[in-house]
């Protein structure tokens with residue numbers, strides 16, 4: 001399992017993204033990349049209005065989104081992690097197929 005933290009171009013900790021991958025050598029197709037975002041803490045009175053809207057089923061026509069802007073350095077880190085993940089999955093697949101042929 002490998003972790004990577006990507007910082008938003010605005011440097012806000014609320015936009016920090018955690019990318020994790022885990023290669024399952026026994027079942028390569030079960031390997032995954034996980035992307036997690038941290039929910040920002042708000043005071044109770046700032047949470048109550050969205051909570052009321054949620055309970056009564058209000059939906060914005062755009063959905064509920066936030067964003068993290070990755071600069072070139074962060075994109076390079078993400079690219080390197082995904083490249084390593086793909087390489088490890090392919091290696092696990094080739095090991096699995098070599099076991100099946102023997």
Ligand SMILES: [Zn+2]
Pocket residue numbers: 008009010011012015067068069
């Ligand atoms: Zn940001």
